[in-house]
Amino acid sequence: MTLLSFARGPGMQVATLILIAGMFWRLSGILLLRRRVAHAAARNPFAVRLLGGAVTIFTRAIPRRTFWPRVGAGVVLNYVFHIGLFIVLFGGAPHILIIHEIFGVAWPDLPKGVIVVASGITLAALILLLVRRLCHPVLKMLSKPDDYISWLIVFMPIFTGILLSGETVAGYGALLAWHILSIEALMIWLPFGKLMHVALVFAGRGMLGYNFSRKGAAT
Amino acid sequence: MAVDETLGEMLARRGFSRRGLLKFAIVMTSSLALPPGMAAAMAENLAAARRQSVIWLSFQECTGCLETLLRTSSPTIAALIFDFISLDYQEALMAASGSAAELTLRQAVAANKGKYLLAIDGSVPVADGGVYSLTGGKANVSMLQEFAPDAAAILAIGTCAAYGGIPKAFPNPTGAVGVEDVISDKPIVNIPGCPPIPEVLSGVLVYFVSFGRLPDLDERKRPLAYFGTTIHDQCYRRPFYDQGKFAKSFDDEGARQGWCLFELGCKGPTTHNACASLKWNDGVSFPIESGHGCLGCSEPDFWDQDGGFYTSLAGGKGPGWRDAGIAAAVGITGGAAAAFGARHKTTRPDVETPE
Numbered sequence: 001m002t003l004l005s006f007a008r009g010p011g012m013q014v015a016t017l018i019l020i021a022g023m024f025w026r027l028s029g030i031l032l033l034r035r036r037v038a039h040a041a042a043r044n045p046f047a048v049r050l051l052g053g054a055v056t057i058f059t060r061a062i063p064r065r066t067f068w069p070r071v072g073a074g075v076v077l078n079y080v081f082h083i084g085l086f087i088v089l090f091g092g093a094p095h096i097l098i099i100h101e102i103f104g105v106a107w108p109d110l111p112k113g114v115i116v117v118a119s120g121i122t123l124a125a126l127i128l129l130l131v132r133r134l135c136h137p138v139l140k141m142l143s144k145p146d147d148y149i150s151w152l153i154v155f156m157p158i159f160t161g162i163l164l165s166g167e168t169v170a171g172y173g174a175l176l177a178w179h180i181l182s183i184e185a186l187m188i189w190l191p192f193g194k195l196m197h198v199a200l201v202f203a204g205r206g207m208l209g210y211n212f213s214r215k216g217a218a219t
Numbered sequence: 220m221a222v223d224e225t226l227g228e229m230l231a232r233r234g235f236s237r238r239g240l241l242k243f244a245i246v247m248t249s250s251l252a253l254p255p256g257m258a259a260a261m262a263e264n265l266a267a268a269r270r271q272s273v274i275w276l277s278f279q280e281c282t283g284c285l286e287t288l289l290r291t292s293s294p295t296i297a298a299l300i301f302d303f304i305s306l307d308y309q310e311a312l313m314a315a316s317g318s319a320a321e322l323t324l325r326q327a328v329a330a331n332k333g334k335y336l337l338a339i340d341g342s343v344p345v346a347d348g349g350v351y352s353l354t355g356g357k358a359n360v361s362m363l364q365e366f367a368p369d370a371a372a373i374l375a376i377g378t379c380a381a382y383g384g385i386p387k388a389f390p391n392p393t394g395a396v397g398v399e400d401v402i403s404d405k406p407i408v409n410i411p412g413c414p415p416i417p418e419v420l421s422g423v424l425v426y427f428v429s430f431g432r433l434p435d436l437d438e439r440k441r442p443l444a445y446f447g448t449t450i451h452d453q454c455y456r457r458p459f460y461d462q463g464k465f466a467k468s469f470d471d472e473g474a475r476q477g478w479c480l481f482e483l484g485c486k487g488p489t490t491h492n493a494c495a496s497l498k499w500n501d502g503v504s505f506p507i508e509s510g511h512g513c514l515g516c517s518e519p520d521f522w523d524q525d526g527g528f529y530t531s532l533a534g535g536k537g538p539g540w541r542d543a544g545i546a547a548a549v550g551i552t553g554g555a556a557a558a559f560g561a562r563h564k565t566t567r568p569d570v571e572t573p574e
Contacts, residue, residue: 004489005524008535016538017546024550025557032558093463094533097482101534112463172451173489176532 004173007180015184022191023199030200043216052219056209057202059219074132077125084122085154088115088161112165119162126155146193153189156182226303226428227266240266247425250418250497251434252444264429268303271428272331273338274324274366275309278359279352279386279395280341284377285311287414290500304424307335310354321355328369336427337370339363339398342379342386346394363401372406372433373398376420378516381409381441388522399440408433409440411492413516418497419445439519441491450487450513453495456480474510484529485512492517 001009044052063071089095091110100106130151133139160179163169170178189195209219224232230240244262248255277285306312307327308320315323327335341359344351349358367373375398378384386395399407410419423442426434435443451457459465459479466473466480474480481488487495490513494505507513514528515521538546 002519005520008532012535013538013542017542020543020546021550021553024547025554026550028551028554029557030554032555034562093465093482094531097531097533098535101530102537109463109465112461115463167452171489172449176489180535 002173002177004177004180007177007184011181011184015187019187019190022188023196026191026196027199038214040215042214044213049210049213052213053206053208053210056212056219057205060205060208074129077129077132081122081125081129084118084125085158087118088122088158091115091118092161116162116165119158119165123155123158123162126151126158149189150193150195153182153186153193153195157186223269225266226268229303230266237262237266247422250422250444251426251442252447261425261429265425268428270303270305271424272305272307272327272335274307274327274331274335274370275338275340276354276359276362276366277310278339278341278363278380279344279393280377280379281385282311282340283414284340284379285309288376288417288420290417303428307331317355328366332369334371335369336372336374336424337366338374338376339380340376342383342393342395343398343401344386344393344395345401346392351393360401363398367402367405370405372408372427373402374420374423375399375407375409375411375440377415378411378413378519378521381411381439382519384413385522387520406433407440408436408442411441411446411517413514413521415517416445416493416497416499419493437491439491441517445493445497446491446517448491450490450492450495450507451485453493454487454507455495456507469510480507480510480512481533482531483512484527484531486515486518486521486524486528486532487513488532490515490518 042049063075068075087110090099090107092115093109093112096106096109133143133147133151157179160175160182164172164175164179167175169175186195190198212219227237227240231237241258241262244265245255245258248258248261253261275285308324310316310320313320313323341352343349343360343363344358345360349360352359354362375381379386379395380398382397383391383395383400384397386393387397397409399409408423410423412419419442422445423434426432437443437446439446451460454460456477456479459477460481464473464476464478465482466476466478467482468474469483479485485507487507494513495507498505498508512528515524537543
């Protein structure tokens with residue numbers, strides 16, 4: 001069995017099963033936890049609370065003006081990285097093919113040149129975010145191994161994807177194998193580290209907004 | 220052709236000039252990725268070369284490899300190379316049969332001990348003592364083990380001989396393997412393909428006859444000159460791949476425009492062969508040019524590749540919805556157990572279960 005056969009076969013199967021089990025483990029574990037009882041009467045009806053939760057998902061997506069000088073660079077870099085990753089993930093022809101194979105839905109792909117440029121910008125933003133993390137005293141102090149592992153786990157698929165698009169440092173088969181294996185590493189790590197924010201970030205913000213709305217606070 | 224006749228004499232007798240031999244040598248050096256200066260030396264060596272004994276054993280095969288090598292339609296020097304070699308034993312081509320054929324084989328081996336090239340097409344079945352393919356009551360694996368030690372080198376012709384090929388496909392009831400899985404102490408050249416490209420075999424033969432040794436091989440023992448790059452790297456549709464223009468089905472506008480067949484399962488990016496440059500039927504076409512993706516027939520285990528011929532390389536073999544459901548159930552169970560465990564640890568009076 002070649003490395004590519006392993007990556008496309010047993011590796012893909014194991015990584016997918018771990019991803020699914022891990023995601024459901026984390027989500028059910030959080031959803032079934034006890035929550036504090038709110039003794040005060042709700043200030044808003046249920047529908048308004050729900051709306052407050054939904055609104056907060058968007059309002060919390062941009063920091064308040066007061067904080068911009070301190071967090072602006074990080075926010076911009078993070079947005080560049082996430083938007084770039086979104087373009088690469090959902091605009092690249094091979095990625096759409098996989099989605100089509102699994103879920104049966106597809107959409108027009110972007111030209112390879114656009115994907116390569118987006119990948120490059122995404123990778124540059126990711127590297128700058130690491131530099132910022134290492135240079136910023138507070139961020140550095142707050143960083144744990146999880147942060148660095150998660151960074152590396154995200155870095156590798158983008159890096160190997162760029163190598164794959166160029167097909168220069170090795171053959172297509174070897175590069176494709178490394179690209180798929182790096183994605184499988186990401187799939188395995190995702191539920192157990194900070195990358196789980198993929199599933200929790202919007203739910204967390206929504207819950208926060210819901211609680212604020214219940215208390216009558218601005219969302 | 221007289222036994223002691225050289226190739227130069229034979230070509231002259233058939234009307235080929237020395238200039239023709241030089242042109243052929245230039246083409247072959249180019250084909251073999253040799254420096255241009257080697258052409259003159261190759262021509263000299265070829266002209267002085269004498270007949271090379273080749274003993275061809277057919278094992279678990281379909282005769283497609285032999286057929287393609289015989290289907291050279293024009294009398295080129297490359298075709299004459301096959302006339303020039305002394306094909307001392309080939310069951311499908313020789314007039315003799317039965318015990319007479321067996322005697323011919325033994326005489327050829329004895330007369331060319333240590334000098335003959337042993338050509339094998341077809342896989343070697345090794346299960347149950349190799350009883351699944353016999354010649355004259357003798358198992359293929361036994362024949363290979365008997366005749367390999369006295370060969371100068373072994374040519375494994377076709378994917379079956381090189382890697383086991385289709386007979387090795389799951390569930391492989393005959394225990395089919397490639398030649399290199401049985402013989403490990405002889406120089407082996409794998410010329411895979413289903414079937415292999417005739418010009419590759421003639422190139423290897425020309426090199427061996429010219430220089431008395433085998434050409435440079437890659438890690439899978441394939442001639443580097445022909446298998447050094449992928450179909451994808453040489454494909455005329457490659458610009459469409461780079462532009463992201465893919466045919467979505469075999470009869471859509473993209474297919475009619477000749478766009479890349481990657482999404483239709485083409486294995487060109489992972490297949491090493493010279494189809495896109497040498498082509499087939501005297502350079503007429505090759506599968507991708509005819510509108511079908513590459514099957515990867517010259518790669519090991521090509522018949523069992525994940526997803527099959529029409530699944531793109533981008534995809535893989537996922538676990539299936541049933542296994543995914545089981546994984547989800549395991550995850551939910553684990554998460555619920557962890558959550559309820561945490562509940563029991565909680566003693567705060569202001570905490571209760573959600574409404």
